[in-house]
Structures are given as C-alpha cells and as structure tokens.
Amino acid sequence: MYDPHFFGYGSLVNRRTHIYNPVRPATLFGWRREWRATALRPAAFLTARPVEGDAQIDGLIAPVPGADWAALDLREEGYNRLPTTAVRHDMDHEPEIAVYSIPPREDDGTDNPILLSYLDVVVQGFLEVFGEDGVTRFFESTDNWTLPIADDRHMPLYPRAQEMTLQEVSLTDHWLAALNVTRIPVEETGLGYDAAP
Template identity: 45%
Template sequence: MTNPRFFGYGSLVNLATHVYPDPTPAQLVGWRRVWCHAKARPVAFLSVEPCPKTTLHGITAQVPDADWAALDLREHAYNRRDVTDQFTSQTAVYEANPDHTAPPSTGHPILLSYLDVVIAGYSTLMGEAGPIHFFETTAGWGPVLNDRDSPLYPRAQPLSAQTRACVDDAIADLSLEIRPLA
C-alpha cells in the first residue's frame, strides 16, 4: 500500500518544522496562497484558494500508514482537501474553511517569525527563486507583528542573514505595516 501524501505550501515547506518522510518538490496547479485569520487563531496564517492562473511550488511528503491525526492537529484550523487528480498518489492539501476566515487585520497580524520560517523553507527548496515565487503567488497581505526577537510562532527556526534580508526587503517592497511586539 502506498502512503498518502500532503502538499505543503507554507511552513511545511521548511523541513526543519516536521519529520514527515520522503519530502519531494512538487507543484499544485490552479491554487494560490492567501493570508487569512480565523476566530480559532489570534494571528494570520496561510491558506490556499482556487486561482486558475496560478501554480504553487511546494513539497509533498508521506503520511505514514495514512495516520493523519498528528498533521490534522497541527493544521487544526484547516479542512483537508483531496488534490489527488494532480499527483500520482493520494494527496491532500490543507485549506482554511472559508466560512470561518477573513483577511488579516490589526487584531490578527502576520507573525514575522512565521514568515521567516516559510521563506527559509522556500530558499532551501528553490534557492533565490523560492522567495520570489512565494511573494508573487501569495495574496491577502496585512500588518506584520515583529516577534523576531521573541518568536510567538511555535516552530520558529534560526534565521540566516540572507533570509532575514530577503524577508525585510519584501516587506518594504510590499509597503506592509510593521507593528512592534508589545
């Protein structure tokens, strides 16, 4: 029996944040990333939504013995959607329930420590092209909470100077509001 797989498009691209086996670069056609928030979470998080003209780069990895429990717990604000039609084996992507989400807001900012982890993953996966792809295929940008020195994101990782500069430059290019951690 072949183990099912998930498609990761955010923090799951950073292999330091999980131990799922056989991570493989992959693409998901007809979807884009979007920042949103939900009542269940105090900060913004990434989701996906259908977008016919967009292709997302990311990874797929195995879910051993089809034991989705741990991954479902990690992705608790999401619905697991079947995207097997785009892959050679059973594959799912996690999408926030659109009935319970809204764009980022001042009360639900994007954590800088979370964005750092995602961009570090894309830099490792695709080199310099990874972060460029991420920023070009992500919508719904909102305010950013600068928690870099005291990360609130539970899977925060050490940050290279190159990744830090990449994230900071992109935030400036997008003219995003940066709020200090109170």
C-alpha cells in the same frame, strides 16, 4: 499499496518543522496562497484556495505513513484536509495527495497580524528548497499582504520558529519593504504564545 501524501505550501516546506520523509518538490495547479485573518486565532493563518485560471504554487509532498493523519491534522488545526489531483511531481506513481485549506468563514476580514517568526520559517524553507527565485514566486503567489506584520523576531511566538541567517532575514525584509507591508512591534499587538497557527 502506497502511503498517502500531503502537499505543503507554507511552513511545511521548511523540513526543519516536521518529521515526514522523503520530501519532494512539487507544484499545485489552480491554487493561490493567502494570509487569512479569522476569529480562530489572534494571528493570521497562511492558507491556500482554489482559483480560476492558470495559477500555481510551489511546495513539497511527503508521505504520511500508514495514513496516520492524526498528528498532522492536529498541527493543521483549523484547516480542512482536502484531496487533490492537481499536483505535479517526479514520482513514478500517483499516490493520494491532500492539501490543507481553511474554508471561507463569516468572520474573515479582521486585521489580525501575520507573525514575522512564522513568515521567516516559510521563507527559510522556500529559500532552501527553491532558491531565491522560489522565494520570489512565494511572495508573488501569495495574497493579502495588506495585513500588518507583528515583528516578534526577538521573542518568537511561532512554536516552530527557527534560527535565521542574515541572508534569510534580509530576503524577508526586502520583500516586506517592496510590498509596503506595515510592521508593528509585537509588544503593541497584545499577542501571546496562544496566537500562533
């Protein structure tokens, strides 16, 4: 009997933010990431949604020992845990795999900002696992960059914020400039420590 696995496509790609091992690079087919602003929290969530066509996203899979999902479900509060069979990986067996996704909501469409400290953690994870090409694929396979960025690097609001290298910071800043994302000092947003997903 094998433990079930999760597929992480955002902050869970950053192995410094969780204790689940061993992790393996994997690809989820038929999905795209998106930043989702809802009334659930004052800052945007990174989620994923199924789409038509040949879309795919990079991520990691890792086991959930004994199918004890409680801690991970708590971390992913606001998301639904969904079974998926659309993950390609290098394991020699096919465990049950789940992906966390926020279902569409009537209050979608607000302009809640993306926390820069949250995005930094995601970029750090993708750079470490997939290199700069993987960071490029992350930005290109993620939608809704029209939401503004709340620049909280000097006082991170994201609870799993990490120390960032100059290379990591520069890479994130390069992509935000290339995508013409609006940056707002966090002090102007009114966000506090309850904002982070």
